[in-house]
Amino acid sequence: MRDPNGRGNAERRSKPRKRRRESYEDEETRVYSPGVGKVERRRRKPWKMILGFVLIIVAVAALSAVLGAYNFMKTLNPGTGSLEAAQEPAPSERTNILILGIDGGVNGNGDKLGRGPKRSDTMVVVSVDPDLKKVGVLSIPRDTRVRIPGRSGYDKIAHAHAYGGPELAMKTVEEFLGVPIHYYARADFEGFAKIIDTLGGIEMDVEKDMHYEDPAQGLKINLKAGRQVLDGDKALQFVRYRQYPNGDIGRVRAQQKFFAAVIDKFFQMKTVWKLPSLASQIKECLETNMDPEDMVRLGSILARMDTNSIEMAMVPGRDAMITDKGHTLSYWVADKPELQKVVDRLLRGIDKDANSLIKVDVLNGTGVAGLARALAERLAEEGYTINSVGNFSTQDIKQTRILNHMEDSDAANSVARALRRQGIQARIYRDVKLGEEGDVKVTVVVGEDFAEKAGDGGTEDGETP
Known part of the structure; x- marks a missing residue:
């Protein structure tokens, strides 16, 4: 897809630094080692507002209501990111953020089993348009078949993070969708669960019994069907469950349903009193390359929006079993004409x-x-x-x-x-x-x-x- 701004990738960002490649951990994925070839962190000046970090988590879980409580954030400090931003948008231009959910901690800390960051478990592009006063949220199934820059043939889009961290994930999504990705935000699952607990849980109608175990991931899912309040642990089970008839696609749709429920929870007045605790937790579980000034700018934009301003969609396509590199794997193959329509509407603000x-x-x-x-x-x-x-x-x-x-x-x-x-x-x-x-x-x-x-x-x- 052509970049709508007519810029090549070299113009939108500097060339990614080369990273050491590890041996295959399994037949699908190599591990990204954040300690090798790591981009040096920029020193950031102290800032007295965390609302930008709330913005980014909210963007995927639709927490934009938090930004209306601007004064609660004045005494809190943001964390730091590790990558330079891509070409920064002008204040009036659309801003695109890649949200990465990683089962392995952030900042290279690894998970409970001592493993470093691997494949991204969740990939979502959030697009904020200050002109139209709208937010587009596009979920990308982790098995989506794409070309990853610097690698031969096709691969699953979730592997981009394993091969080269958030920098390569941004570049891969950018070339796949044909739009610039200006920033990333990377969050871990443990922090997600803490945030849900602070909110007091999320009421959901679980449509079916959910049972699944994967010792290799330290994952155990055990949920009963029916309307219930999901605490942090159960909410994490709900959004990670994949045993639907249509696999990861069913999970993406369930996640969007969950995020819509989070929106409703954040717009309840009683949530305002929990903002200090939420801000502190978000700072601990999130890494981003956004400057505090950009966070405040986006926060002020989102504070003027409501739930009707948010539109969610998923990359359209179909399941397919395809043999690549000697392995027959299940992929999500994007429907390119339909995807272009979705990208135009959600990420470019174009209604043909x-x-x-x-x-x-x-x-x-x-x-x-x-x-x-x-x-x-x-x-x-x-x-x-x-x-x-x-x-x-x-x-x-x-x-x-x-x-x-x-x-x-x-x-x-x-x-x-x-x-x-x-x-x-x-x-x-x-x-x-x-x-x-x-x-x-x-x-x-x-x-x-x-x-x-x-x-x-x-x-x-x-x-x-």
Whole structure:
């Protein structure tokens, strides 16, 4: 999938450092050793707000209500992360965070059996859009079949963390989905259980008896069907259970159901009084590469949202048994056309059905041939109906502008957001009179600021539009 911002991976982040590879622990996974080739931690200045850490856990478990209790966080200090952030988004741009649930502790501490961090047990991308005031949450099944950068052939996406830690996991997800991943947050299961206990448990309707044991993982699941309040230990059993008819896909759907229940719990007023304890626990179980300033910025955005602003989905696809590297394994194979639609909606804020109702003229306001046609093609990719492509009355426009021919600004704002995804900050001007002659809602006058963004997308030399 093409990066919507037109940037290559090298532009979005520095080249990942090489890490030592261990021998296979089993037929599927190699272990990532965080102590070898570890990126040096940045020293962070003291900060008196933990709300950003609450934000990140909340993003996956939908704990955004905590951010409304801003004053409770002023006396608490955030933890530290170990990786440099990828290219940081501008304050008004969408921010994408990869949430990693690891059964092995964080910061290289390992689990109760003395093993270091391995495969990510849970992978979720949380996308915060300050313009639309929406949060998209996309769950990625751990068995999703992908290419992992730097490795041959296909593999399961959960193995990326085992091979190269959160840095390689970010890069893998970024290339798989075709969107930039700006930050990561890595949490361990023991901390998750403590947070649920502090909340007083989560009421759930467990649809079936759940029984499963895996001594190798130290995992024992024993839940009875029926409506009940799950404490931390039982909640952890619920979200880790995989013995559904459709395997990990059933687990992802159960997790989303659980997270929705957590949202409701956090919006109860009595939860506010538990914020100091929650903040302290979140700090202990979470590692992230976000700066405190970015946490506060995202926290202030989410504090203005409600539960209706959050939309969850899962990578669409199908189960398949595929032989790779001499082993026949079960994979989740993504349906790429359907996945693109989900990514457009949740992670890019693009509604192609709504965009198709907006008829747009694109005019070249420069002497550079092909700019209008190149921009029109990009708008068409996002679903906008292109009425015509031509030349503006003058050829000396420096900054791209939007002429709004409607009484309201909805269509113009939609096109403005699309241009921002192309790296263009266009101003909107009212021009209702021009729109009286037809049903064109918006005219985009392309300026010289788009020239460097257009690349080779223009037309033949001499054809100005």
